Amino acid sequence: MILSKQKPWEEILSYLDGENNVFILGCNGCAQASGTGGPAQVEEMKNKLGEIGKKITGSAVIDFLCEKALVKSRLRNKVEQLEAADSILVMTCGVGVQAVSAAVNKICHPACDTVNLGGSRGEWRGSERCLECGECLLDYTGGICPLTACTKGLINGQCGGASKGKCELDPEKDCGWELIYNRLKGLNQLNKLRRFIAPKDYSKMMPDVKIISTSHWALERTDQKEGG
Amino acid sequence: MSLQSVLESGKFVITAEVGPLKGTDTTEITEVAELLGGRVDATNVTDQQSSVMRLGSLATCYLLKQKGLDPVLQMTCRDRNRLALQSDLLSAYVLGVKNVLAITGDLPSLGDHPQAKPVYDLDSVQLLWVIKRLNEGYDMVDNELKGKPNFFPGAVVNPGADTEAAFELQLIKMEKKITAGARFFQTQAIFTVDTFAKFMKRAEGFSTPVLAGIIPLKSAGMARFMNKNIAGIFVPEELINKMATTEDRVRTGIEIAANTIKELKGMCQGIHIMAMGWEKRIPAILDAAGL
Numbered sequence: 253m254i255l256s257k258q259k260p261w262e263e264i265l266s267y268l269d270g271e272n273n274v275f276i277l278g279c280n281g282c283a284q285a286s287g288t289g290g291p292a293q294v295e296e297m298k299n300k301l302g303e304i305g306k307k308i309t310g311s312a313v314i315d316f317l318c319e320k321a322l323v324k325s326r327l328r329n330k331v332e333q334l335e336a337a338d339s340i341l342v343m344t345c346g347v348g349v350q351a352v353s354a355a356v357n358k359i360c361h362p363a364c365d366t367v368n369l370g371g372s373r374g375e376w377r378g379s380e381r382c383l384e385c386g387e388c389l390l391d392y393t394g395g396i397c398p399l400t401a402c403t404k405g406l407i408n409g410q411c412g413g414a415s416k417g418k419c420e421l422d423p424e425k426d427c428g429w430e431l432i433y434n435r436l437k438g439l440n441q442l443n444k445l446r447r448f449i450a451p452k453d454y455s456k457m458m459p460d461v462k463i464i465s466t467s468h469w470a471l472e473r474t475d476q477k478e479g480g
Numbered sequence: 481m482s483l484q485s486v487l488e489s490g491k492f493v494i495t496a497e498v499g500p501l502k503g504t505d506t507t508e509i510t511e512v513a514e515l516l517g518g519r520v521d522a523t524n525v526t527d528q529q530s531s532v533m534r535l536g537s538l539a540t541c542y543l544l545k546q547k548g549l550d551p552v553l554q555m556t557c558r559d560r561n562r563l564a565l566q567s568d569l570l571s572a573y574v575l576g577v578k579n580v581l582a583i584t585g586d587l588p589s590l591g592d593h594p595q596a597k598p599v600y601d602l603d604s605v606q607l608l609w610v611i612k613r614l615n616e617g618y619d620m621v622d623n624e625l626k627g628k629p630n631f632f633p634g635a636v637v638n639p640g641a642d643t644e645a646a647f648e649l650q651l652i653k654m655e656k657k658i659t660a661g662a663r664f665f666q667t668q669a670i671f672t673v674d675t676f677a678k679f680m681k682r683a684e685g686f687s688t689p690v691l692a693g694i695i696p697l698k699s700a701g702m703a704r705f706m707n708k709n710i711a712g713i714f715v716p717e718e719l720i721n722k723m724a725t726t727e728d729r730v731r732t733g734i735e736i737a738a739n740t741i742k743e744l745k746g747m748c749q750g751i752h753i754m755a756m757g758w759e760k761r762i763p764a765i766l767d768a769a770g771l
Contacts, residue, residue, distance in 0.1 A: 408605035409653035412638035415711040433645040
């Protein structure tokens with residue numbers, strides 16, 4: 253299961269600045285279990301955005317938004333609502349945001365930070381897409397994660413090593429930053445690349461002690477406490 | 481004169497690159513320092529270039545400083561986290577090293593220790609921002625420094641990006657680097673003047689000095705190798721033929737480099753020679769270029 257937590261309200265609002273029509277997507281999988289993007293949270297988000305005057309063109313909660321093929325088929329009957337939206341607010345882990353970005357040609361804003369996972373990389377198989385960094389950057393990078401798409405994990409732009417659109421490490425691998433550039437260009441969002449992204453807080457990637465402690469370890473501690 | 485004052489004077493600037501060797505033998509560095517003294521305005525020292533483990537940039541910069549040269553500390557983000565980068569910067573400053581070239585750094589998997597864990601805690605833009613903060617008297621989390629440095633930071637750019645996206649991305653990043661504090665740029669090696677002219681047309685507006693990169697060709701094989709393996713370098717077939725058919729490779733290599741310098745001279749604020757083992761021939765290249 254992939255754990256996520258909702259981003260601060262101000263951050264979500266800053267993403268939606270200047271956009272009046274929003275489509276909201278949630279997920280019945282991990283996001284529901286995390287309490288960040290299930291039916292209840294999607295409903296709540298609709299109301300909160302409605303209160304500040306945003307028009308919600310539609311919403312959907314899909315089982316496993318991390319499965320790209322599923323996203324496409326489930327959104328097929330929502331095409332009009334999606335087209336009426338300026339952007340999509342995706343209330344899931346980073347894999348979900350990237351699956352929607354890959355399936356729909358719209359700006360996709362992450363509403364959550366992905367915190368960590370318990371053994372799963374989502375259902376969109378084939379490559380690692382989310383590092384669970386706890387500070388989701390997908391809003392600035394067109395729904396393509398620079399930490400996983402760029403071999404060096406650069407967050408302020410391309411290195412000088414790309415050749416013919418490929419990474420210097422592997423001529424078969426697309427340069428992540430060229431993918432990001434082309435995606436943002438298509439969405440008329442190239443200005444996002446001019447923003448300085450401050451150094452990341454990598455402590456957010458460290459698992460919480462509670463998560464890395466095993467039940468056995470927990471039991472021993474309880475025993476010790478009770479014994480003492 | 482320091483690199484900063486030469487750049488500010490508007491004079492055409494010449495910098496060259498020295499690559500430390502693997503080991504503790506510094507004889508060659510001392511010899512090169514003596515040859516370059518008086519001929520170049522500053523000398524870059526690479527930071528474990530191509531991710532091959534070597535003598536460090538900081539120690540070598542210090543040796544060059546002792547010899548009267550103005551060193552440029554090349555600093556990559558590949559091997560040090562933010563603690564080590566800031567600490568090494570402060571160390572450099574107390575040893576009299578003022579110029580820093582902030583670089584992201586090649587991937588370790590391309591070097592001689594491919595098993596290494598890459599760091600990249602910061603990237604080159606963020607490193608420039610950190611240098612700016614140190615100059616202001618604070619570390620990157622706003623703790624006050626006791627005694628502040630006064631670095632002269634520079635950065636790199638690749639004018640020969642070969643797709644529209646890469647070309648634009650290089651310019652966008654160049655602008656970000658300037659905002660983060662870069663005061664000068666040194667470029668990837670140039671062999672086609674047209675490519676550089678196209679780049680400078682866009683970069684001129686940034687009003688930050690650009691020193692064009694020069695690599696003297698040693699052989700046709702070297703040229704072909706770079707075309708195949710080094711992003712941003714394109715040696716045209718005409719130059720490769722010249723190297724393949726010449727009877728005196730050294731003379732032709734020097735001639736080609738000197739001609740390129742002459743052609744680039746009117747377009748930029750200076751040149752940066754990366755001699756890759758031919759450091760001792762730098763004076764001959766400068767002579768041939770009339771510098």
